[in-house]
Amino acid sequence: MNSYKQSLYVVLIRIAANLLMLGAVFLSMYRASQWSSWPSEAVFCFWFFGITVPVWIGAFYLTRLVRRRFPAEHESLIDLPRKGRQLVRWRVQEEAGGNCLLAR
Numbered sequence: 003m004n005s006y007k008q009s010l011y012v013v014l015i016r017i018a019a020n021l022l023m024l025g026a027v028f029l030s031m032y033r034a035s036q037w038s039s040w041p042s043e044a045v046f047c048f049w050f051f052g053i054t055v056p057v058w059i060g061a062f063y064l065t066r067l068v069r070r071r072f073p074a075e076h077e078s079l080i081d082l083p084r085k086g087r088q089l090v091r092w093r094v095q096e097e098a099g100g101n102c103l104l105a106r
Contacts, residue, residue: 005074012065019061026053 030049034042070089073079082088 004072008068008072008074011068011072015061015064015068019057022057023054026050026057029053 027050030046030053033049034046038045040048069077070079070087073089076093077089077091079087079089
C-alpha cells in the first residue's frame, strides 16, 4: 500500500510543480512586457528562474520526504554508521535454500 501512496503523492507534487512553472512563464511574460529600465529578456529570466528554481527545490525536497515517509516494498529506512538514517533499496539474490542474501 505504501508504494501506491508514494507514487500518488509524488505525481501530485510533480503536477503542482509543473503548474506553478507554467504560471511562472505567464507571470514572467507579463512582467517582461511592462516598462522597465532593464531589458525584457533579463526581466523574464529574473522572474522565471526566481520562481521555478525554488519551486523545483521544494518539489525535490517534498518528494524525498514522501519517499522516506512511505517506503515502497523493496525499500527500507535503516541506520547506517556515520551516515544516519538512509533509505536503501534491496532485493533478494537467492530465494531457494537456507541462506538468503541481501544486496543493496
